[in-house]
Amino acid sequence: MGGRDLDVRSPSGRAAARMTTETATVMAPGTGHPCSEPGALEEVARLSGEWSARRMKG
Numbered sequence: 065m066g067g068r069d070l071d072v073r074s075p076s077g078r079a080a081a082r083m084t085t086e087t088a089t090v091m092a093p094g095t096g097h098p099c100s101e102p103g104a105l106e107e108v109a110r111l112s113g114e115w116s117a118r119r120m121k122g
C-alpha cells in the first residue's frame with residue numbers, strides 16, 4: 065500500500081487478518097492511492113514480484 069495512503073491501512077489489515085494464507089503488508093514510501101505518482105506502480109510491481117518469488121522458493 066502507499067505510504068501516504070492512510071485511509072486504507074486499517075481495512076487492509078483487517079482483510080489480511082481474515083486470509084487463511086501467508087500475507088504481507090508492505091509500504092511503498094511516498095505513494096498514495098491509486099499509485100499515481102511517477103514510478104509508484106513500478107515499485108508496487110517490484111515489491112509484489114519479490115514477495116511472490118520468495119513464496120515460490122518455499
